[in-house]
Amino acid sequence: MLTLLKMVFLMFLGLSAGGMIAAGVFAFLAIIGVFPRLIGKTGTREHILFYETAIILGGIAGNLMDLFRFPIPFGGAVVLGIFGLSVGVFIGCLIMSLAETLKTLPVIVRRIHLAVGFQYLILGIALGKCSGALLYFFRGMGS
Numbered sequence: 001m002l003t004l005l006k007m008v009f010l011m012f013l014g015l016s017a018g019g020m021i022a023a024g025v026f027a028f029l030a031i032i033g034v035f036p037r038l039i040g041k042t043g044t045r046e047h048i049l050f051y052e053t054a055i056i057l058g059g060i061a062g063n064l065m066d067l068f069r070f071p072i073p074f075g076g077a078v079v080l081g082i083f084g085l086s087v088g089v090f091i092g093c094l095i096m097s098l099a100e101t102l103k104t105l106p107v108i109v110r111r112i113h114l115a116v117g118f119q120y121l122i123l124g125i126a127l128g129k130c131s132g133a134l135l136y137f138f139r140g141m142g143s
Contacts, residue, residue: 022059034094 029035035055039045064070072079109118 018063022063026055026059029094032094032098038093 035051039048039051044051114121
């Protein structure tokens with residue numbers, strides 16, 4: 001009985017932590033303007049409820065696909081191709097939103113009085129991200 005109670009508690013704790021992380025990621029994407037920019041560019045403001053529903057269902061589907069393995073019986077390559085294209089478009093939109101956000105960096109640098117070394121700070125962040133990604137993929141951590 002104690003083992004079952006411990007398993008239920010761990011399951012609840014894990015799902016709660018995952019929900020908080022997902023909420024943080026979605027809030028980050030909304031704050032940097034990915035979703036409002038896409039809605040503005042496509043001129044589909046009247047479909048905001050659809051966008052909200054699609055974002056929530058996409059997050060739930062992503063979590064389920066991460067937890068469980070769903071076989072794709074037919075047309076798996078086509079489905080993966082469409083998924084890959086969709087993810088690529090989304091990442092492109094995310095990068096453009098971040099690029100617009102980076103225009104605020106000179107203002108922040110002036111406000112915190114960072115006179116020299118800002119380019120090295122950005123270079124350090126980029127090199128850290130690159131080396132982390134290379135370690136992740138070359139050491140087989142992604143599989």
